Amino acid sequence: MLLNVFAHELQARGKLEPASEDIFAAVTGVHNRCKGAYAVVGLIANYGLFAFRDRFGIRPLCYGKRETAAGIEYAVVSESVVLDSLGFELIKDLEPGEALFVDKAGNIHLQQCAANHQLVPCIFEHVYFARPDSLIDDISVYKCRLRMGEKLADKLIRLNPGHEIDVVIPIPDTSRVSAQALAERLGVKLREGFMKNRYIGRTFIMPGQTQRKKSVRQKLNAVKLEFAGKNVLLVDDSIVRGTTSQEIIQMARDAGAKKVFMASAAPGVRYPNVYGIDMPSASELIAHDRTDEEVGQLIGADWLIYQNLEDLIASASEGNSSIRQFECSVFNGEYITGDVDQAYLERIDAQRNDAAKRDDDSSAEVKQSQGIGIHNSGASVI
Numbered sequence: 203m204l205l206n207v208f209a210h211e212l213q214a215r216g217k218l219e220p221a222s223e224d225i226f227a228a229v230t231g232v233h234n235r236c237k238g239a240y241a242v243v244g245l246i247a248n249y250g251l252f253a254f255r256d257r258f259g260i261r262p263l264c265y266g267k268r269e270t271a272a273g274i275e276y277a278v279v280s281e282s283v284v285l286d287s288l289g290f291e292l293i294k295d296l297e298p299g300e301a302l303f304v305d306k307a308g309n310i311h312l313q314q315c316a317a318n319h320q321l322v323p324c325i326f327e328h329v330y331f332a333r334p335d336s337l338i339d340d341i342s343v344y345k346c347r348l349r350m351g352e353k354l355a356d357k358l359i360r361l362n363p364g365h366e367i368d369v370v371i372p373i374p375d376t377s378r379v380s381a382q383a384l385a386e387r388l389g390v391k392l393r394e395g396f397m398k399n400r401y402i403g404r405t406f407i408m409p410g411q412t413q414r415k416k417s418v419r420q421k422l423n424a425v426k427l428e429f430a431g432k433n434v435l436l437v438d439d440s441i442v443r444g445t446t447s448q449e450i451i452q453m454a455r456d457a458g459a460k461k462v463f464m465a466s467a468a469p470g471v472r473y474p475n476v477y478g479i480d481m482p483s484a485s486e487l488i489a490h491d492r493t494d495e496e497v498g499q500l501i502g503a504d505w506l507i508y509q510n511l512e513d514l515i516a517s518a519s520e521g522n523s524s525i526r527q528f529e530c531s532v533f534n535g536e537y538i539t540g541d542v543d544q545a546y547l548e549r550i551d552a553q554r555n556d557a558a559k560r561d562d563d564s565s566a567e568v569k570q571s572q573g574i575g576i577h578n579s580g581a582s583v584i
């Protein structure tokens with residue numbers, strides 16, 4: 203959709219050979235017509251590379267350069283770690299609303315193309331999506347997650363000073379850094395209690411509870427020696443639908459754990475995401491309209507502790523004090539673009555919840571079977 207809007211805006215310039223000012227005018231048109239979160243990178247054959255970021259900078263986008271015998275090369279990526287692995291030097295993150303164009307001669311052009319732009323990056327990147335060795339908007343994801351673990355440990359000590367925890371076990375992989383910092387602050391051993399099968403995808407975005415439960419067991423295997431007879435604190439980056447947490451807690455009990463506590467390095471995910479993460483249905487989020495105690499009971503934990511939202515924000519903002527606000531809608535229900543109401547949320551819920559996905563899969567199977575069938579007349583059904 204973005205490509206079509208961009209192409210329409212570029213065509214309206216009426217030039218056979220677009221220059222940088224035409225690219226920037228087309229991006230301005232995209233910003234005027236499109237709402238929401240987007241980080242875009244693309245090529246115009248025989249003319250150059252373009253990239254742009256939405257006016258709130260919700261999704262990350264940065265660029266870098268490297269010098270070769272043929273001259274300077276540029277790359278645009280969502281995470282700085284990609285530049286590191288390819289031998290590029292990070293120059294900077296694109297500003298919200300900013301556009302970049304590298305022409306075929308290798309010249310780089312930058313221009314702000316959005317009115318009323320403001321940097322409000324998605325905090326869930328630091329919680330879950332980004333690799334810890336990345337820098338996003340000058341914030342070290344690794345250090346952010348360390349601070350998340352420290353602040354969560356401080357909360358745990360305040361609420362339960364006699365916690366009885368024998369061992370801290372991270373749920374791989376994203377929670378490892380936070381779990382390490384938490385264990386150090388508590389003065390408790392950190393152990394790897396789950397081994398991960400790296401060929402299973404992210405479970406929280408899988409369609410259907412049955413598929414998610416099955417995938418958790420395929421994805422993780424418990425090291426029984428680390429659980430047997432111990433009070434275990436499991437640390438995860440977040441709890442979304444709760445299916446994964448429930449299965450992992452049961453796996454810990456099956457491995458011989460005496461008590462199983464659960465800590466989430468992020469607050470409860472209580473609201474749908476509309477900015478590019480597949481969490482469309484509030485009814486499928488375990489923390490929606492439930493207390494922490496109720497969530498703990500549902501997932502089978504002896505005790506559950508969530509990170510405070512203000513502590514999560516402080517963990518990220520300490521890395522870049524110039525960022526005044528983060529996009530935290532999955533935690534607080536506040537949508538920065540200002541155009542998300544209850545009617546919109548209900549519509550995407552109806553279109554994208556688990557039941558709708560099953561219906562779509564069933565329809566696709568029917569169409570596929572029809573597409574290869576032959577009627578008595580001998581004509582294929584299209």
